[in-house]
Amino acid sequence: MVETHARPRFGDPREPKTPVNPGSRLVGLIDIVTASNGRAVGFLLVCALLIFLPGFFTIPPIDRDEARFAQATKQMVESRDYVDIRFQEDVRYKKPVGIYWLQSAAVDTATALGLPRAQLRIWVYRLPSLFGAIGAVLMTYWAALGFVTRRAAILAALMMSASVLLGVEARLAKTDAMLLLTVVSAMGAMARIYLSWQRGEDEAHPPWTYPAIFWTAIAAGILLKGPLILMFAGLTIIALAIQDRDASWLWRLRPLWGLMWTLVLVLPWFIAIFWRAGEAFFQDSVGGDMLSKLGAQESHGAPPGVYLLLFWITFWPGAPLAAMAAPAVWRARREPGAQYLLAWLVPSWIVFEAVLTKLPHYVLPLYPAIAILTAGAVERRVLSRSWLMRGAAWWFLIPVFGSIIAVVGAVMLTRQPAFAAWPFIAAALIFGLFAWWLYDNNRAERSLLNAVVAALMLAFAIYGVVLPSLTPLFPSAEIARALRNVTCVGPRAASAGYHEPSLVFMTGTSTLLTDGSGAADFLKQGSCRYALIEQRSERSFVQRAEAIGLHYKVGARIDGYNFSQGRAISIAIYRSEGTE
Template sequence: MIETSARPRFGAPREPKTTVDPGRGLVAVLDFVTVSHLRASAFLVLVGLLFFLPGFFNIPPIDRDEARFAQATKQMVETGDFIDIRYQDEVRYKKPVGIYWLQATVVETAGKLGLPRAQVRIWLYRVPSLAGAIGAVLMTYWAALAFVGRRGAVIAALMLCSCILLGVEARLAKTDAFLLFTVTAAMGAMARAYLGWQRGDIDPDRSWIVPAVFWTALAGGILLKGPLILMFIALTVIPLAILDRSVAWMWRLRPLLGLPWMLLWVLPWFIAIYLRAGDTFFADSVGGDMLSKIASPMESHGAPPGLYFLLFWATFWPGAPLAAMAAPAVWRARREPGAQYLLAWLIPSWIVFELVITKLPHYVLPLYPAIAIMTAGAIERRVLSRSWLARGSAWWFAIPAIILPLVVIGAVYLTRHPIFLAWPFAAGSLIFGLFAWRLFDDNRAEASLLNGALASLFLVVAVFGVVVPTLRPVFPSVEIARELRKVVCVGPKAAAAGYHEPSLVFMTGTDTLLTDGSGAADFLLGGSCRFAIVESRSERAFASRAEAIGLRYNVAVRIDGYNFSQGKPVSIAIFRSEGTQ
């Protein structure tokens, strides 16, 4: 059986080589921060801010999911109705209310503190995702302490913090970063109960921390994304129950008291939405959203099994090369309690996601902490593979060498500007990626990982901090809203034809009418201080209807851009009425 203090044994440790470590400066930082839990936690929070803040404030609303979540929250704040979830006049019952409450709390607090135009500042809606991402990093550290030492736990948390996928989700105002926080907290609590039972520790009745974390995390996860968190729990418990022929360890989580505690948090809103909408919410969220993704691709996101495995090498970079090298040792130790629990966390849920028809990269994000902890255990025990898998260390250099030229060239093509500010950061990413690759051996894996993390940080700054905010053609909604703010009339109203992205509604107002070309002409005729936002493909219908009703209009401005959610260029004219003929 595994001893928590001794950590899981992924194989026999090897004697370290007596070589000078070129990454000793970075390793010295690791030595300093792992002296205490306080230092380690403060370090991880600081690193999380460094990784997640570039671009956080100045990347415009991203279509479509982020803008839909933000707009639904905005309507809650505008109406004061925090029970129902709506996007304009349509109900939005795909997810429960948790993320909307978190976002609304931030936006309302900012407004009360005097921040102007708080309701249309997208970064405020992203604050819960930022908090959830940093919380997930800290929870990975806490969960890892059940399996490895403090140093290994920091390495596991750093691997998660620096991975590309979490960096993306931390900047999006939706559920997934905060869901990762709740899942990691629940799985870490469950790991402590399981490993304590395996060791035969006496269950201290006075300790309520682990059960409280577990059931509170379950409640939070359910309010964020319904029963998905329960799937992760069930698919971990079932294989453990089969292998151990017992689930007695679950009693350490005090379900007789924990379950009522969870229901106390969860049931009030579910009862309120049932009284408001009947069974519509449950039909839409479970049947219309969750179950339909299993059988058919949603919004053209279908893919065959194996996609997540392929995406893993990019989305878990820079930890992915080490994860590959750790895999043989982890598999050899699969019957040891620590590795057994982590594999039960990872494998069944991964298989389910590979079999589900609808696939999006972030679906497997709650499984990445398990991979990070297993990899950290192999690093700590110095049992990384010396086989051909070690050649994967070149991947530290390959990712920035592939991604950064594509991003910079694409940005130059779209903006017609060289974006010189991104070049030093791109060079830094390539340099540290090269260091991580060329200096790697299994006794200096920590130094290579830290160099890889620095390569990831420079890549993040170059892409999210510099390039993406400059891509004005990709965010036409921002330009449209800016033009409407220039008008001198009181209370401008708008109708959109052909361009119906949620970011437009978020930026221009909840009452923005989404219609066709003819409807936009009728709208323009209906009063003063009105504007028609017409995409070029709808202009003919607009002009025909305007002529039929005698509408005289002029072009206030024309905006050319690219609708990346549909993958096509757009040309949008803003028309203003001059009266009738």
């Protein structure tokens, strides 16, 4: 399936007398950018920015993980303590410090450049994820060059940039896009070493380049998400050793020096946090987070097979081609390139399916292997001609379903049909239809490129237009806007019945999360204080206010929808008389 010796020459998929169509023009563009690595990298960079930037600056903080990460970073910047990790007074030791350092660097840089209120702009905290996603696309291209031609490597990188799952993670201030960058870097470097060994290249003094990339990426991955990156590399090595009955190539990784370098990079912070928190960090991160995922953590339990079902959405638009490539991949499983990619993919996928806790982003570091395998099948024109070809309709059906959900959601939540998104929706449907109707085995590349354009149009429609307009989904943003318009200086808030992390991020670290009675007591303690009372907590607030003789006034009322809890909410903003 994937060549490691002589690479097949990719024939020109355009036939001389074929009528001009969008697919032909897109293939012509690939002809141009394939001329050099510089053009290819520039092209992929532009594509990634076009796909990832819609909505990046305008979508408010997303509860709950993104808001928790951002708030913990905000407190790190406020306190100038870059060792401890906290959400308000609670420690947050589930993940190591890597992503918080990157987000802190982004906030400090934005502040130094004069960006007003940089600490309150969620997009600043998303910058590491954006850079991680772009870097992962470029490193997928680099890794793919070890297996396929430059043209196929571009296709593999395009599949990653257009994938639904990476598009989501690029817009969230979390660890997963950066983790993907470290994993694909490590696995790409290890692939170069393994394939050179398979080709019989005698290297008495192997270069340091690939081992340096591998071990640096391993250290960065550990600082981002603990030992998870070791699972991807370790299971790959074990699978290859079993198949080859030989693991002597591992010495080319320079493991002794590499382990020392990794320890130099990761140990300082682990020692510092152990000195600060003792065993609490390791108990929370290993016992409280990692081992708990063996069970159904935080109601995210699901049976085996869920990731396979989600794959058809999360890896769209590459998923239909991946299905058509599967038979050819199986036939080529003994070829060194395919063997390596399957060792990267299959063992870790089985582990994720076996673990009860399931979240879509867990399998994201395995998608580059699928993209490269699929691109190799496209390059060699060995895609299945069986019933799997019917999956080409999926290129059209996803834009259809996505558009319907987006428009119906906008109408239900805002009573507006999101007309500004309709031109992009129409373009997504047209290009999705081209991808489906124009598909055949010899022109799979043309259909994929049409599907990538459909994905780009969907990104503009959903992330750029629809989501930012769904203000009822983001009550924290509305509350923060109301508090910024008060006349007193430095308002403080207490919230009863609505305890989402985004509220703390947007209204201040000192925001008190309490119940109705606690909010009444808070309101009585001074001026320029506001109580944010969700409707279900109003009765206890009123009763306590009467008991302590609190005189209050009702300001704005904000109606919205708490998607974390899946229910409608109504929040009233109270202030004591004389506050303003």
